[in-house]
Amino acid sequence: MPYLPVLAVKSAWNRRFTLSLVVVSIALSTVLLLGVDRARTSARESFSQTVSGTDLIVGARTGAIQLLLYSVFHLGDATNNVGWKSFQVIASHPDVAWAIPISLGDSHRGFPVLGTTPDYFEHFRYGAKQALAFAQGHRFEGIFEAVVGANVALKLGYRIGDRIILSHGTSGVSLVSHADKPFTIVGILAETGTPVDRTVHVGLTAIEAIHLDWNGGAPIPGVSIPEKYVTKFDLTPKTITAAFIGLKSRIAVFRMQRYVNEFKAEPLMAALPGVALDQLWEVMSVAEQSLLFTSAMVVAASLAGLVAVLLAGLGERRRELAILRSVGAGPWEILLLILGESVLVTLIACIAGLIALDIVTWLASPWIQSHYGLTLSTEPVSQNELVLLGAILCAAAIASAIPALKAYRQTLVDGLTPRI
Amino acid sequence: MTAVSISNIRFRWRAGHSPTLDIGSLEIPDGGRLLLHGASGSGKSTLLNILAGVLVPECGSVQCLGREINTLSNRERDRFRADHVGMIFQQFNLVPYLSVLENVLLPCHFSVRRRGNTDASGPSIDEARQLLNHLELDGAVEARTVTELSVGQQQRVAAARALIGRPELIIADEPTSALDADRRGQFLGLLLGKCEALGSTLLYVSHDLSLSSYFTCCVSMCEINRSSRQEGG
Amino acid sequence: MKAMFVVVALLLALPVPAQAGNSNRQHADGASAKTAEGPYKELAWDELVPKDWDPSRRFRKLDLGSMKDGDERAMKMLEIMKEEWDSAPINASLDGRKVKIPGFVVPIEEQGRAVTEFLLVPYFGACIHVPPPPANQIIHVVSAKPIKNLKVMDTVWVLGELRAARYSSQTPMGLGAAGYRINSVQVTAYKEPAMVTITPLR
Numbered sequence: 001m002p003y004l005p006v007l008a009v010k011s012a013w014n015r016r017f018t019l020s021l022v023v024v025s026i027a028l029s030t031v032l033l034l035g036v037d038r039a040r041t042s043a044r045e046s047f048s049q050t051v052s053g054t055d056l057i058v059g060a061r062t063g064a065i066q067l068l069l070y071s072v073f074h075l076g077d078a079t080n081n082v083g084w085k086s087f088q089v090i091a092s093h094p095d096v097a098w099a100i101p102i103s104l105g106d107s108h109r110g111f112p113v114l115g116t117t118p119d120y121f122e123h124f125r126y127g128a129k130q131a132l133a134f135a136q137g138h139r140f141e142g143i144f145e146a147v148v149g150a151n152v153a154l155k156l157g158y159r160i161g162d163r164i165i166l167s168h169g170t171s172g173v174s175l176v177s178h179a180d181k182p183f184t185i186v187g188i189l190a191e192t193g194t195p196v197d198r199t200v201h202v203g204l205t206a207i208e209a210i211h212l213d214w215n216g217g218a219p220i221p222g223v224s225i226p227e228k229y230v231t232k233f234d235l236t237p238k239t240i241t242a243a244f245i246g247l248k249s250r251i252a253v254f255r256m257q258r259y260v261n262e263f264k265a266e267p268l269m270a271a272l273p274g275v276a277l278d279q280l281w282e283v284m285s286v287a288e289q290s291l292l293f294t295s296a297m298v299v300a301a302s303l304a305g306l307v308a309v310l311l312a313g314l315g316e317r318r319r320e321l322a323i324l325r326s327v328g329a330g331p332w333e334i335l336l337l338i339l340g341e342s343v344l345v346t347l348i349a350c351i352a353g354l355i356a357l358d359i360v361t362w363l364a365s366p367w368i369q370s371h372y373g374l375t376l377s378t379e380p381v382s383q384n385e386l387v388l389l390g391a392i393l394c395a396a397a398i399a400s401a402i403p404a405l406k407a408y409r410q411t412l413v414d415g416l417t418p419r420i
Numbered sequence: 421m422t423a424v425s426i427s428n429i430r431f432r433w434r435a436g437h438s439p440t441l442d443i444g445s446l447e448i449p450d451g452g453r454l455l456l457h458g459a460s461g462s463g464k465s466t467l468l469n470i471l472a473g474v475l476v477p478e479c480g481s482v483q484c485l486g487r488e489i490n491t492l493s494n495r496e497r498d499r500f501r502a503d504h505v506g507m508i509f510q511q512f513n514l515v516p517y518l519s520v521l522e523n524v525l526l527p528c529h530f531s532v533r534r535r536g537n538t539d540a541s542g543p544s545i546d547e548a549r550q551l552l553n554h555l556e557l558d559g560a561v562e563a564r565t566v567t568e569l570s571v572g573q574q575q576r577v578a579a580a581r582a583l584i585g586r587p588e589l590i591i592a593d594e595p596t597s598a599l600d601a602d603r604r605g606q607f608l609g610l611l612l613g614k615c616e617a618l619g620s621t622l623l624y625v626s627h628d629l630s631l632s633s634y635f636t637c638c639v640s641m642c643e644i645n646r647s648s649r650q651e652g653g
Numbered sequence: 654m655k656a657m658f659v660v661v662a663l664l665l666a667l668p669v670p671a672q673a674g675n676s677n678r679q680h681a682d683g684a685s686a687k688t689a690e691g692p693y694k695e696l697a698w699d700e701l702v703p704k705d706w707d708p709s710r711r712f713r714k715l716d717l718g719s720m721k722d723g724d725e726r727a728m729k730m731l732e733i734m735k736e737e738w739d740s741a742p743i744n745a746s747l748d749g750r751k752v753k754i755p756g757f758v759v760p761i762e763e764q765g766r767a768v769t770e771f772l773l774v775p776y777f778g779a780c781i782h783v784p785p786p787p788a789n790q791i792i793h794v795v796s797a798k799p800i801k802n803l804k805v806m807d808t809v810w811v812l813g814e815l816r817a818a819r820y821s822s823q824t825p826m827g828l829g830a831a832g833y834r835i836n837s838v839q840v841t842a843y844k845e846p847a848m849v850t851i852t853p854l855r
Contacts, residue, residue: 003529010517010518011517014516014517045766048763048764052763127764128764128769129762249793250761250793251772251793251832252788253761253772254772254785254791255788258784274761274763274768275805277763278760278804278805279805319509320515323514323515324526325474326472326501326505326507326509327501327526327527327529327531328498328499328501328530328531329498329530330494330498415465415472415474415475416472416507416509416593417465417593
């Protein structure tokens with residue numbers, strides 16, 4: 001009996017060419033299944049890490065998910081803006097502990113530019129209530145000073161003191177830029193694993209300043225206000241894109257939300273980040289479930305291939321199995337032998353698939369980080385993935401019952417004298 | 421002492437059909453050498469399977485080495501076969517993915533008794549080498565893969581496998597049919613010599629009656645099957 | 654018209670927590686079998702409201718039927734009602750009690766895929782309903798151990814020690830507000846107890 005595993009290994013090795021094709025097929029399906037699961041888990045974790053300690057996000061009246069996406073992830077665009085006066089009224093509400101206004105709409109070489117106040121660096125939290133830290137330099141103070149995220153600095157090779165030019169619009173290609181008003185980098189943030197890493201932060205006043213001689217998204221022809229004169233103008237923003245609100249008591253969040261939703265001066269809405277995220281995941285879950293289902297079907301297809309190969313091989317193994325019967329193996333041992341070979345092949349394929357997935361994750365991680373600001377987990381295998389691998393092995397064992405039972409019945413009839 | 425004693429057994433493959441085997445009596449004495457011959461379809465494969473404990477007759481008794489093997493459970497019969505029976509087939513005797521030595525040592529993995537029952541006081545691997553030597557297979561054979569051996573060599577390796585650990589009963593199912601006359605004589609000589617030396621009982625199936633001089637008894641299937649008791653001549 | 658509707662809604666919303674509390678009490682025995690018992694006693698939502706608070710007292714004498722649509726008094730009533738609602742007092746005598754209370758989850762702080770802080774509210778859709786629950790019908794639950802697979806509007810049992818006092822939240826600002834808080838020991842799924850069939854008397 002203890003010799004059975006040795007026999008299974010040697011037997012499988014003997015037919016390694018045919019079986020290796022099956023191994024590749026199962027390995028690829030494992031990569032697919034685990035990959036889908038890893039992507040959605042990482043995305044969920046990563047998204048959840050982006051904002052912490054913020055009670056409400058205030059913006060123009062759209063939908064909670066959309067508000068979350070453009071204010072936190074810089075994905076998509078705002079439908080409308082929030083008036084500065086409205087923001088000030090809301091910020092002065094007795095329940096509010098702090099309020100950070102943000103302004104979006106410009107970009108720098110594909111990276112979004114965020115206009116905000118120095119309070120941002122004070123109150124913004126991510127992950128498990130972690131504050132932003134500076135790898136180098138400090139927050140902006142003068143008008144044309146900028147603080148860049150870790151990824152921006154890394155990808156574009158920036159250092160403190162470098163001068164950058166912002167472009168109008170959020171696309172990667174910039175056709176219109178604010179070349180007359182360059183910014184100096186005074187701070188580089190430490191890596192956070194969130195969209196902060198790929199953002200360029202400037203003051204709200206700076207956003208106003210660079211649009212002084214513009215009107216409706218284009219520079220006014222013939223009008224040009226040089227840098228040194230901007231301070232002569234009133235640089236108080238007229239509108240902002242959204243605001244992050246922190247309350248003195250988290251219980252006050254519902255009445256504050258109602259207050260903003262019913263704000264008479266302007267159509268506004270307030271979203272709870274946690275709730276908006278859950279709603280986002282619910283929308284995504286349909287896509288996730290279909291992807292998982294499809295991947296499971298692919299695994300099933302590859303296992304069917306394994307079963308077919310084993311079944312086909314049984315015919316030519318009747319002699320070999322009769323020899324084993326003659327030295328004392330029983331029909332059960334024959335069944336276990338076939339089952340063992342099958343599970344062994346699947347196990348090797350699963351491990352190969354996992355290693356392949358880890359390599360792909362390791363290679364893709366930096367690209368995803370710089371393009372989406374999301375971190376993929378780099379641990380070799382998560383608990384959920386182990387469960388999925390176990391499920392694949394169980395499915396293989398169950399599917400292998402077909403050739404194993406066939407072998408069992410075959411050997412009962414053949415005995416020691418199969419008729420070939 | 422009889423090694424094998426069959427009495428009034430009947431076996432049919434499918435209920436409702438006429439029995440394949442209907443044997444009144446068959447006896448093989450201890451240390452005896454029985455040549456069993458018969459045409460194909462005469463039921464000798466079925467008889468071999470019954471003697472080896474793979475099949476169970478629907479009635480009667482099969483006594484093997486003093487035990488009623490038809491009353492044993494499946495597992496016990498498999499164990500009995502592993503411990504006490506060595507088999508040699510007509511062809512394709514060897515497991516293609518095991519080496520020569522591994523093939524010879526195969527029964528030792530299924531039977532503790534045979535593993536321990538070696539001539540030399542050392543491990544079974546020495547015993548295997550010794551056996552191969554006695555069967556005129558030199559050390560060079562060990563290194564070859566099973567598929568590289570000639571038929572004659574394969575059969576002798578199979579014989580070594582059947583003999584290792586000294587099982588009391590050797591069943592050989594037409595082992596020399598695929599060999600030419602010279603090799604046949606050589607093989608028989610070696611096999612019989614070894615059986616004698618180890619004191620094993622040999623049941624040899626063949627359609628070649630010219631070999632009957634080598635054996636103590638000669639029985640024909642058509643004599644014993646569906647007929648009354650017959651003494652071996 | 655809208656104002657009247659909202660006022661009536663506010664008045665009607667008051668008994669809802671009480672009803673929820675009652676129905677929970679009836680089924681307490683069925684549900685408690687699965688949760689860790691010991692010193693945790695079930696708390697009804699209406700116990701969180703001090704007995705002497707009655708936000709509708711000002712309106713008992715008002716005859717809603719006699720008002721015309723868009724009546725100024727209705728609007729004023731609405732504002733006062735909202736104020737009362739917002740300043741809902743807490744029942745300080747509950748401070749330190751070990752409680753077990755069911756409710757709906759509104760996650761507010763997460764770590765990875767697990768929730769570390771959430772608000773527990775007595776009715777479904779508290780974040781989209783007008784009016785939202787008053788301050789004494791919301792519990793800020795903090796869990797030392799992050800809870801997996803919890804999402805908005807899940808129904809749970811929360812076990813822990815109730816704190817009912819003025820407290821400052823995590824943010825470093827001066828005055829805190831009054832509110833209920835539980836440092837939860839255990840959060841489990843709430844299962845609807847089996848319906849009891851009532852046979853009519855003959």
